[in-house]
Amino acid sequence: MDWILLIAALFIAFLIFTWLLKVVKATISTALTVAFIVLLVQLLFGIGPIELWNQIVSLWQSATQVLTSP
Secondary structure, eight states: OHHHHHHHHHHHHHHHHHHHHHHHHHHHHHHHHHHHHHHHHHHHHOOOHHHHHHHHHHHHHHHHHHHHOO
């Protein structure tokens, strides 16, 4: 009975570990993509990260106002 419990625990730990690696890989990939886009926008158009962030916040506020208005 202890062997079955040990094998099940190892299998579940393996599944959780592989899932965690996939999540970390996707997160790092997304972060690098966003950093590359911000760098590209800054180099090509001279738009800094603060200006870009302010525009994103403004866009988000506009979208929420449109969605919440009757």
